[in-house]
Amino acid sequence: SQKIEQNSEALNIQEGKTATLTCNYTNYSPAYLQWYRQDPGRGPVFLLLIRENEKEKRKERLKVTFDTTLKQSLFHITASQPADSATYLCAPTGGGNKLTFGTGTQLKVEL
């Protein structure tokens, strides 16, 4: 069955450093991969989408890579700030209208 794996342990980094979050998937070949941010008690907010034919996508301090050979996406936040602290969810999708989300990785950016 399809499986999505994200770091289950929280990632703690210092302000100003680059945070790197990993999303691995098995048993399917997504055409797209989306990343969302979720704050406690709130709904997820869309951040970035990358297509299978795109190796890298950038938006301000965010960068996403998509390696279909490794079946992995990396999500980078450069010059991280305490306001970036949240849970980040990946959602690889095969092209249908439904999304399946990973469990998310909690990021804590410390002063």
Add this chain to the structure above:
Amino acid sequence: EADIYQTPRYLVIGTGKKITLECSQTMGHDKMYWYQQDPGMELHLIHYSYGVNSTEKGDLSSESTVSRIRTEHFPLTLESARPSHTSQYLCASSPRGGQGGNEQFFGPGTRLTVL
């Protein structure tokens, strides 16, 4: 900020009661979704709709039901609430087109507690 609304935000109710969680969006999106999420756990899709009079069950079995009589409205109903239904319920919508490439816009969620 996404124009998708959920009411109530919090609901505490006794076992056996019938409840309806409301979800409305003003973006004209054809596709709407309901997810269930326990604290610290992943989102599970329980219902979705691709348009008026279209509803499908999601990946996680749920005793709830949904209806889609108007494009903007996608309510979720539990006929007889039980403690096992205690969870956060999140509604989302996305526009027509773009197979899999459309972002989903989420509402703020309803935190349901069944005593």
